[in-house]
Amino acid sequence: MSPESAADRSRAGVLVRRTLLAGVLISGASLLLGLALVLVTGAERPKGPPPPLGSLLKQVARLEGRGLLNFGLIALMITPVLRVLVLALRWTAEYNYRLAAIAFAVLGLLGMSLWYGVG
Amino acid sequence: MYTNPFNIGFIFLAGAATGVLGAVLGTGGGVFLVPGLVLGLGVPMHYAIATSIVSVIATSSAVASFNVENGTANMPLGMTLEVATTTGAIVGGAAAGWFSARALQIVFALVMVPTALSMWHGRTQKPAPDGGGPPRDQDQNQNQNQDQGENPAQDQDRACGGPSAGGLGACYFDEALGRHVAYRVERLWEGLGISLIAGGLSGLLGIGGGVFKVPALHLICGVPIKAAAATSNFMIGVTAAASAFLYYGRGELREALTAAVVLGVLLGGLVGARLNRYIQGRVVGKLFAVLLLGAAAQMVWRACAGGTS
Numbered sequence: 206m207s208p209e210s211a212a213d214r215s216r217a218g219v220l221v222r223r224t225l226l227a228g229v230l231i232s233g234a235s236l237l238l239g240l241a242l243v244l245v246t247g248a249e250r251p252k253g254p255p256p257p258l259g260s261l262l263k264q265v266a267r268l269e270g271r272g273l274l275n276f277g278l279i280a281l282m283i284t285p286v287l288r289v290l291v292l293a294l295r296w297t298a299e300y301n302y303r304l305a306a307i308a309f310a311v312l313g314l315l316g317m318s319l320w321y322g323v324g
Numbered sequence: 325m326y327t328n329p330f331n332i333g334f335i336f337l338a339g340a341a342t343g344v345l346g347a348v349l350g351t352g353g354g355v356f357l358v359p360g361l362v363l364g365l366g367v368p369m370h371y372a373i374a375t376s377i378v379s380v381i382a383t384s385s386a387v388a389s390f391n392v393e394n395g396t397a398n399m400p401l402g403m404t405l406e407v408a409t410t411t412g413a414i415v416g417g418a419a420a421g422w423f424s425a426r427a428l429q430i431v432f433a434l435v436m437v438p439t440a441l442s443m444w445h446g447r448t449q450k451p452a453p454d455g456g457g458p459p460r461d462q463d464q465n466q467n468q469n470q471d472q473g474e475n476p477a478q479d480q481d482r483a484c485g486g487p488s489a490g491g492l493g494a495c496y497f498d499e500a501l502g503r504h505v506a507y508r509v510e511r512l513w514e515g516l517g518i519s520l521i522a523g524g525l526s527g528l529l530g531i532g533g534g535v536f537k538v539p540a541l542h543l544i545c546g547v548p549i550k551a552a553a554a555t556s557n558f559m560i561g562v563t564a565a566a567s568a569f570l571y572y573g574r575g576e577l578r579e580a581l582t583a584a585v586v587l588g589v590l591l592g593g594l595v596g597a598r599l600n601r602y603i604q605g606r607v608v609g610k611l612f613a614v615l616l617l618g619a620a621a622q623m624v625w626r627a628c629a630g631g632t633s
Contacts, residue, residue, distance in 0.1 A: 218395065225385040225561075232382075233590060236583040243580055244329050254575040274579035278378060281586065282568045284385050285561035289406075292399060304400050307407060314410045315566055318417070322569030 217295045224291050228284025232277045235265075239273030246270060258323060279323060286315045332584045335365065339379065339585035343592020346383060348599060349609050353589060354380050354531035355439045356612075358432060359619040363626070367581065369425035369432075374571035375582045376530030377417075377564045379589045384532065384561030386593060395496040396554035398547065401509055404492060405519040409533070409563040412523025417567025420528050421574055429627040432529050436620040439535045444613035496551060507548055515545040519559075527567030532560040 255275055256264070264272020293308035338360050346353035354376040361372035420428065495506040509515075518540040522533035534556045541552035571577050 217399065221399070229382065229385050229590070233587065236587060240332070240580060240583045240587070244332060255572060255577075271579060274583050278572065278577060278579060278582060281378060281381055281385075282565050282572065285381060285565040288385075289403070289562060292403060304403065308403050311403060311406045311410055311562065314407070314414060315562070318414050318566050318569040322571070322573030 217292065220291050220295060221288050224288050225284060228280060228287060232281035232284065235273050235277030235280060238268075239270045239275075239277055242268070242270030243274065283319075286312070286319065289315065332580060335361075335581060335584040336588040338365065339588025340592035340595070341588075342379070342585075343383065343589040343594075344596035344599065345592075345608075345612065346589070347593045347596025349443060349612065353383060354529070355436055355535075355616065357585065357589075358530055359436070359616075359623060361585075362429070363619060363622055367578075369428050370420065370571075370576045371578050371581065373420060373428065373528075373530035374568070374576040375578065375585050377526070377568045377571060378577065378582050379586050380526075380530070380532045380564040381561050381568060382586045382590055383593055384557055384564065386590060387557050395494075396551055397558040398492070398494045398509075398551055398555045399558065401492045401494070401541075401545075401547070402555045402558045404512070405515060405537075406559055406562050408516040408519035409523030409526070409537075409559055410566045412520040412525075413527035413563045413566035414570070416524040416527025416529075417570040418527075419524075420567075421570070423528070426627040428529065429623045433620040433623040433627075435525060435529060435531065436616050436623075440613040440616040440620070442535050442539075443609040443616065494551065498548075498550065505548055505551075507546060507551065510546045511544050515540055518544065523563050523566070526560075526563050527570075532556075533563060534560060 255261070256272075261272055261275050261279075265276045289308055289312050293305055293312055296302075296305040296308060339357070342353040342357045342360065345356050357376045357379060358369075358372045361367040361375065362369055367375070423431075492509040492512065493507055495504055497503070498505045518536060522536040522540070525531065525536070526533040534553070537556040537559065538549070538552050541547040541555060542549050545552075547555065568577075
């Protein structure tokens with residue numbers, strides 16, 4: 206295994222680490238703020254499925270507790286997806302097309318689930 | 325119920341306790357969280373599973389971020405197996421919508437049994453004295469004692485440059501051993517098969533699935549236990565995300581409940597990582613193995629008696 210390969214792996218590892226940590230921090234902050242607002246206002250959860258993405262973003266812009274909670278949860282669920290995307294792009298840039306194809310296949314599966322669930 | 329500050333505080337503490345246990349015992353925490361929410365707090369089974377699957381993403385993302393940088397997690401292997409785990413998780417997550425709460429409780433209780441046995445027998449994060457190397461003969465280049473005076477770069481070249489490298493094999497530096505450990509990946513198709521099942525159980529029950537993935541990686545694919553645990557942890561977040569979107573879309577993710585649990589689990593994980601140095605994981609593991617078996621029995625009893633949520 207060449208030193209360049211080991212260095213490439215380390216750089217990919219740093220990229221993945223930053224992606225994961227950023228996702229956890231952003232979602233954690235949104236969940237904390239949203240939970241505090243919901244507890245303070247005492248807003249009950251609306252019945253039915255969660256709001257569409259467009260409505261959700263408007264709720265976030267208005268700093269509504271429920272919107273922030275949903276945003277935080279979606280941000281947390283998307284974090285691993287972004288991790289896969291980072292690796293797919295990284296491996297493509299390194300001309301490792303076999304691994305890149307595998308990563309894009311995983312991304313496709315996650316995208317299906319994301320589209321079906323979040324819309 | 326989930327907007328009452330007292331209830332939320334209690335749920336936060338339950339999440340924190342799960343995070344501590346997960347860090348001390350080396351599990352994802354789902355096997356504690358779901359019974360804790362269902363039996364202890366009366367949360368309906370589907371909501372508990374949805375909450376657990378999101379908390380698994382949180383802990384996996386936080387822990388894996390360190391393992392990928394130090395090279396212990398085998399990202400190419402993990403990504404390859406994720407094709408299977410993600411597929412299984414989507415099927416499991418979709419199927420959970422068709423299962424009754426009673427059926428899910430019984431299946432969950434059955435899965436708790438091998439987890440409890442694994443804890444009783446002391447599956448820890450610390451490597452065996454030989455680095456937990458794969459149970460097969462290795463190349464002569466691997467697992468040789470480091471010569472006196474050999475520098476780290478020479479050790480890396482010797483350990484990582486042999487025929488064991490390449491493909492999905494990898495090489496990482498084991499701090500406990502003070503040298504690089506290289507390994508090949510074998511029987512990939514069997515590993516993919518078990519990953520598919522582990523992913524299905526993860527999506528169906530809200531657990532990480534590490535109790536199946538780690539032994540599969542180590543005993544079947546020949547990955548050293550430390551790398552197997554790190555790679556499993558790397559995979560768990562993606563596996564959980566695949567089904568989490570489905571639970572979200574069905575409206576089974578209670579936002580306030582999940583937020584309180586996730587924040588608690590993250591804090592508990594940090595505390596548990598520090599407590600790890602002072603606590604004997606094996607002793608705690610045996611204690612909670614017994615508690616898990618008791619909880620499994622209680623879940624089955626409640627499901628059969630019709631006392632489900």
